[in-house]
Amino acid sequence: MHPYRTHRCGDLRKSDVGIEARLSGWVHRKRDHGQLLFIDLRDHSGLTQLVFHPGTPSFAAAEGVRLESVVTVTGKVVARTPETVNPSLPTGEIELVAGEMILESEAEPLPLQVNSDRDYPEETRLKYRFLDLRREKMHRNIMLRSAVIASIRRRMTEQGFTEFQTPILTASSPEGARDFLVPSRLHPGKFYALPQAPQQYKQLYMISGFDRYFQIAPCFRDEDARADRSPGEFYQLDIEMSFVTQDDVFAAVEPVMHGVFTEFTDWHVTPPPFPRIAFREAMLKYGTDKPDLRNPVEIADVTEVFRGSGFKVFAGAIENGAVVRAVPAPDAVGRPRSFFDQMVAYAQSLGAPGLGWVTLVEDEAKGPIAKFLEPARLQALRAAAGLTTGDAVFFVCDKADAAAKLAGQIRTRVGEELGIVEKNCFRFCWIVDFPMYEWDEENKQIAFSHNPFSMPQGGMHALQNQDPLDILAYQYDIVCNGIELSSGAIRNHRPDIMAKAFEIAGYGRDVLEEKFGGMFRALHYGAPPHGGIAPGVDRIVMLLADTPNLREVTAFPLSQRAEELLLGAPSRVSEKQLKELHLQLSLSAREKLREEDERAKATLIDVKPHY
Numbered sequence: 001m002h003p004y005r006t007h008r009c010g011d012l013r014k015s016d017v018g019i020e021a022r023l024s025g026w027v028h029r030k031r032d033h034g035q036l037l038f039i040d041l042r043d044h045s046g047l048t049q050l051v052f053h054p055g056t057p058s059f060a061a062a063e064g065v066r067l068e069s070v071v072t073v074t075g076k077v078v079a080r081t082p083e084t085v086n087p088s089l090p091t092g093e094i095e096l097v098a099g100e101m102i103l104e105s106e107a108e109p110l111p112l113q114v115n116s117d118r119d120y121p122e123e124t125r126l127k128y129r130f131l132d133l134r135r136e137k138m139h140r141n142i143m144l145r146s147a148v149i150a151s152i153r154r155r156m157t158e159q160g161f162t163e164f165q166t167p168i169l170t171a172s173s174p175e176g177a178r179d180f181l182v183p184s185r186l187h188p189g190k191f192y193a194l195p196q197a198p199q200q201y202k203q204l205y206m207i208s209g210f211d212r213y214f215q216i217a218p219c220f221r222d223e224d225a226r227a228d229r230s231p232g233e234f235y236q237l238d239i240e241m242s243f244v245t246q247d248d249v250f251a252a253v254e255p256v257m258h259g260v261f262t263e264f265t266d267w268h269v270t271p272p273p274f275p276r277i278a279f280r281e282a283m284l285k286y287g288t289d290k291p292d293l294r295n296p297v298e299i300a301d302v303t304e305v306f307r308g309s310g311f312k313v314f315a316g317a318i319e320n321g322a323v324v325r326a327v328p329a330p331d332a333v334g335r336p337r338s339f340f341d342q343m344v345a346y347a348q349s350l351g352a353p354g355l356g357w358v359t360l361v362e363d364e365a366k367g368p369i370a371k372f373l374e375p376a377r378l379q380a381l382r383a384a385a386g387l388t389t390g391d392a393v394f395f396v397c398d399k400a401d402a403a404a405k406l407a408g409q410i411r412t413r414v415g416e417e418l419g420i421v422e423k424n425c426f427r428f429c430w431i432v433d434f435p436m437y438e439w440d441e442e443n444k445q446i447a448f449s450h451n452p453f454s455m456p457q458g459g460m461h462a463l464q465n466q467d468p469l470d471i472l473a474y475q476y477d478i479v480c481n482g483i484e485l486s487s488g489a490i491r492n493h494r495p496d497i498m499a500k501a502f503e504i505a506g507y508g509r510d511v512l513e514e515k516f517g518g519m520f521r522a523l524h525y526g527a528p529p530h531g532g533i534a535p536g537v538d539r540i541v542m543l544l545a546d547t548p549n550l551r552e553v554t555a556f557p558l559s560q561r562a563e564e565l566l567l568g569a570p571s572r573v574s575e576k577q578l579k580e581l582h583l584q585l586s587l588s589a590r591e592k593l594r595e596e597d598e599r600a601k602a603t604l605i606d607v608k609p610h611y
Contacts, residue, residue, distance in 0.1 A: 001020075001022055001074075002022065003072075004022070004024040004072055005022050005023055005024045005072070006020075006021050006022045006023075007021050007022075007023060008023075008043055008044070008045035008046070009023055009025045009041050009042055009043040009045055009046050009047055009048045009091070010043070010045030010046025010047065010048070010090055010091060011045060011046075011091075012048055012077055012091050012094050012096070013090070013091070013093065013094065014079060014093040014094055016077045016094065017077050017078060017079045017094060018076070018077065018078075019076070019077050020074065020075070020076055020077075021074070021075065021076075021077050021096060022072065022073070022074040023041055023043075023048055023050075023072070023073050023096060024043065024070070024071070024072040024073075024104065025041040025042050025043035025070070025071070026041070026042050026043065026068050026069070026070055026114075026134065027039055027040075027041065027042075027065055027066070027067050027068060027069050027070075027071060027107075028040040028041065028042035028047060028067070028068075028114070028115050029067070029115050030062075030065075030067065032063075035053075035054060036051060036052070036053065036054075037051075037052040037059060037062050037063060038050065038051060038052075039052070039062060039065075039098075040115075041071070041073065041096075042134075044139075046089070046090060046091060047089055047091060048091045048094075048095070048096055049080075049086075049091070049094075049095040049096070050062075050073055050075070050095065050096050050097075050098050051078075051095050051096065051097050051098060052098045052101075053097070053098075056098065056099065057099075057100065058073070058098050058099065058100060058101035061101050061103065062098070062101060065101075065103060065106075066106065066107050066108075066109070066110075067107065067110060067113075067114070067115070068107035068110055068114055068131070068134070069103060069104075069105060069106045069107040070103075070104040070105040070107075071101055071102065071103055071104060072101070072102040072104055073096065073098050073099075073100070073101045073102075074098075074099050074100045074101075075096045075097045075098040075099045075100075076096070076097045076099070077094050077095075077096055077097075078094065078095060078096075078097055079093060079094055080092070080093055080094060080095055110131065111124060111127075111128050111131070112124055112125065112128055112131055112132065114131055114134045114135050115135075116135075117135070117136075117137065120132075122551075122559055122560065123559065123565060126557070126559050126563075126564075126565040126566060127565040127566060128566075129555075129556055129565075129566045130566070133555060137552075138552070140545075141541070141545045141547070141552055141553045142553070142555050144264065144541060144544060144545055144553070145537075145541045145553055145554075145555075147264070148260060148264060148537070148540060148541050148544065149216055149537060151259070151260050151263055151264075152216070152237055152256060152260060152537070153216070155255070155256045155259055155260070156214045156237075156239075156256065159212070159252060159255070159256070160211075160212050161212040161213065161214040161239070161252075162210070162211075162212060162213060162214070163213075163214055163215055163216075164205060164210070164213050164214075164215060165215060166195070166198035166201035166202065166215065166217065166238075167195070167201065168194060168195065168218070169182060169192040169193075169194070170192065170193055170194070170195050170201070171192070171193060172191065172192075172193035173193070173196065173200075173515070173516075177196055177221040177222065177223050178221065178222035178223065179193040179194070179196065179220075179221075179222065180193065180194040180220045180221075180222050180232075181193055181194075182194065183581040183582070183583055184581075185580055185581055185582075188582040189582065194220035195217075195218075195219060195220060196219055196220065196221050197217070197219050197236070197238070197534060198215065198217050198219075198238055199453070200516070200518065200519045202215075202238055202240040202532060203240060203453070203491055203519065203530065203532075204518070204519065204522055205240060206240055206241075206242045206527070206528055206530040207522045207523070207525075207526075207527045207528070207530075210242075211241070211242050211243075212240075212241050212242070212252075213238075213239070213240045213241075213532075214237065214238060214239050214240075215237075215238045216235055216236075216237060216238075216537060217235065217236055217237075217238040217534070218233055218234075218235055219233065219234055219235070219236055220232065220233050221233075221234075222562075225558070225559075225560045225562065227548050227549045227550065228483060228539060228542065228548075228549075228550060229550070230538060230550045230551070230554060230557055230558065231558045231559075231560070231562040232557075232558040232562055233558075234536060234537075234538050234550075235536070235537040235538060236486070236534040236535060236536050236537055237256075237486075237534060237535045237536075237537055237540075238532070238534045239252070239253070239488075239532045239533050239534060240530060240531070240532035241530060241531060241532060242528040242529070242530045243528050243529055243530070244490075244529070244530065244531050245490065245531075246432070246474050246476060246490055246531065248531075249476075249488060249490070249531050249532065249533055250273065250274070250430060250476075251273075253478065253533055253535070254272035254273060254274055254428075255272060257274075257428060257478070257480075257485075257535070257540075258270070258271065258272055258428075260540065260544075261426050261543075261544065264544045265426070265544055267424045267425050267426055268424065268425040268426070269425070269426045269428070270293075270426065270427050270428040270429075274428040274429055274430055274478070275293070275428075275429045275430070276429070276430045276432050277291065277429055277430070277431055277432070278431075278432055278433040279431055279432070279433050279434045279435065280433070282431050283404045284299060284300075284301060284325075284404070285298045285299055285300075286298070286299065286408055286411065287299055287325070287404045287405060287406070287407040287408020287409065287410075287411055288404075288405075288408040288482075289431050289434075289477065289479075289484075290431075290477070290479050290482055290483065290484045291429065291431075291479060291482065292412070292415075292421070292427070292481055292482030293427035293429055293481075294415075294421045294422040294423075294425060294427050294481060294482075295411065295412065295415035295420070295421045295422075296330070296415075296420060296422075297327065297328055297329075297330070297411045297414055297415055297420070298328070298386070299325050299326065299327050299404075299407045299408070299411055300325070300326045300328075300384050300385035300386065301323060301324070301325060301326075301384070302324050302325070302326040302380075302381055302384050302385060302395070303318055303322075303323045303324045304380070304384075305324070305373075305377050305380050305381045305384060306318060306324050306372075306377075306395075306397075309372050309373075309377060310371075310372045311356075311369055311372035313397070314356070314395070314397045317397050317398075318397075321399060322397050322398055322399055322403070323397070323398070323399070323400050323403050324395055324396070324397045324403070325395070325396045325397075325403050325404070325406075325407040326381065326384070326385040326393050326394070326395055327393065327394045327395075327396065327407050327410045327411050327414060328385055328386065328387055328391055328392075328393050328414075329391060329392040329393065329394065329414045329418060330390075330391050330418065330420065331390050331391065331418075332359070332390075332391065332392035332418060333359045333360070333361060333390045333391070333392060334390075335392070339417065340357055340367075340392070342417075343355060343357070343394060343410070343413065343414070343417070344357075346410075346413055347396075347406065347410060350406060350409055352396070352398075352406055355394050355395070355396070355410070356368065356369045356394065356395035356397070357369070357392060357393065357394045357395065358370045358373065358392070358393060359391070359392045359393075360382070360387055360388070360389050360390065360391050360392070360393070361389065361390075362389055363375075364378070365378055365381075367392075369395070381393070394410055394414070396410065412482075426480055426481060426543065427480065427481055428478065428479070428480050429478075429479050430476050430477070430478055430479075431476060431477040431478075431479060432475075432476045433457075433472045433473075434449065434450050434472065434473055434475040434476070434477075435449045435450075435469065435471070435472060435473070436448070436449065436450075436454070436456045436457075436468070436471040436472060436473040436475075436501070437449055437468045437469055437471060437504065437505065438469070439469060445506055446468050446469070446504060446505060446506070447505055447506075448505050450473060450475045450487065450489070451473075451475055451487065451489050452501070452502065452505065453489070453491050453492055453498075453519075454473040454474055454475045454489035454490065454491065454492060455473065455474045455489070455490045455491060455492045455493070455497070456471050456472070456473050456474075456492075456497070456501060457471070457472045457473060457474060458471065459494070459497055460494075460496065460497050460500060463497065463500045463501060463504060464500070468504050473489065474489055474490035474531070475487065475488070475489040476488050476489065476533070478533065478535060480543060481543065483539055483542075483543065484539075485535040485536055485539050485540060486533050486534050486535040486536060487533070487534075488531065488532055488533025488534065489531060489532075489533075490529070490530075490531035491529075491530050491531055491532075493523060493527040493528065493529050493530060494523065494527075495520060495523040495524050498512070498520065498523065499512060538550045538553060538554060541553040572593065
């Protein structure tokens with residue numbers, strides 16, 4: 001018999017009754033019923049109930065064993081009595097009557113309970129992540145992540161894509177987020193950067209003559225943490241294709257997304273082709289370029305309804321360039337006054353001075369600003385916002401960008417408060433036609449609004465003849481349930497167009513050659529039209545696991561303070577290592593380390609022995 005196991009803890013079934021089996025695993029739960037002692041033994045595959053009878057050699061050992069200790073148990077498989085069958089377990093019809101038990105590894109008292117869903121502080125969970133990952137939910141999420149990645153790889157290969165790798169040590173880029181830098185020992189004063197994304201390398205694959213590339217790519221960005229963004233590193237399904245249009249990229253990505261989401265959930269998934277929404281339409285209707293289409297509420301522009309009206313607060317603001325957005329609240333007339341007061345308070349908590357609103361009752365409006373909506377204006381409001389009797393409507397008045405943001409937040413709150421957000425579904429869409437440029441108010445100049453390597457719609461003609469702020473780009477985002485999974489673009493494969501595009505954004509050809517010299521040089525030797533996208537693997541798994549935080553689907557994430565608490569990163573290094581890398585710490589860094597040492601000493605407890 002194998003020294004550790006003949007079966008895994010999730011393998012035994014009623015057909016195995018009568019055989020002798022040996023199992024190894026962790027002590028998940030203990031129950032002392034007086035004359036019998038029960039232990040649930042757990043391994044990667046599941047649970048098996050063990051039964052220890054008094055008087056057997058293993059009974060005393062089992063009584064003293066702590067939870068999460070590792071044991072090997074040999075015994076006989078027996079059938080449970082009908083009243084003790086556990087239908088929720090695959091092994092629920094049998095149990096193992098223990099004969100011999102060997103303690104392989106004893107566990108100390110636990111800092112967190114593995115057999116419980118109780119929540120613990122982030123620091124505890126990450127410091128003892130090896131225990132946290134033993135918990136059923138976390139184990140299931142990490143297994144889901146592995147299965148999703150395997151499914152993605154299979155689907156990409158079936159579509160004719162080939163997986164390639166790209167370098168981890170690369171050059172720092174002036175665009176995007178903050179780089180993680182790696183000092184070079186052989187080249188004093190110079191640094192590698194960990195890739196924020198394999199953007200340039202995957203384009204260089206296309207320029208090198210390969211056709212359909214993909215990679216489950218690690219990316220590194222020195223960013224602050226959010227629930228849907230991990231600090232430090234993340235993974236993405238990196239894709240690039242040659243001789244394609246925007247439609248070709250969509251046609252390649254949609255079957256993969258639809259297939260993965262239908263494979264791992266029974267929720268309804270948007271069937272291909274996914275809806276396409278222009279950026280400006282999205283900002284108007286949903287107040288965001290990441291719309292949650294489960295919410296049926298659509299924002300409307302009602303600026304003209306209030307232009308020249310008796311409501312001077314809106315009318316005066318409109319004359320100074322403001323707009324008015326209407327956020328319908330379907331069938332909200334029966335709601336108590338507290339509902340409207342709470343919505344106003346919510347707007348004020350977001351920094352707004354207030355929130356106008358009315359309700360529609362038959363042929364009239366009621367509410368704080370209803371008197372300013374005479375019949376013609378009320379009829380125009382109904383038509384513009386698609387309102388019917390019984391609806392309420394909230395109004396936001398501000399400059400266009402600020403109005404869109406607040407209206408979007410009010411739309412989300414209305415959907416949640418009214419309970420009209422669709423359940424158990426994944427609603428995908430594409431956001432298309434992003435502006436190529438935007439106005440940088442701080443620096444008083446035109447800047448790239450999205451990806452500087454994108455092809456402008458209209459090419460060189462647009463760059464030479466259109467107002468830069470009117471130029472659209474072949475840029476697109478894929479969004480699911482209000483979460484952006486990825487940005488993508490058809491790339492600028494013409495060096496002359498790229499030089500002009502950067503010139504408009506204030507970058508001379510010398511900057512282009514210095515910062516993006518490899519890419520720019522490659523474009524001069526025959527580059528195919530190409531494009532791609534890179535959906536975030538972590539966010540895909542987060543959605544499928546129905547959890548709001550990426551930490552729950554990542555095995556060893558950094559904390560909110562970008563620390564890896566299990567192994568202790570970032571960590572100090574020796575003076576010898578610094579010297580080899582031609583580095584020395586600044587005075588402020590040394591002072592900070594000294595302060596940390598002082599705090600550590602202050603927390604030590606001087607325990608004196610008692611005689």
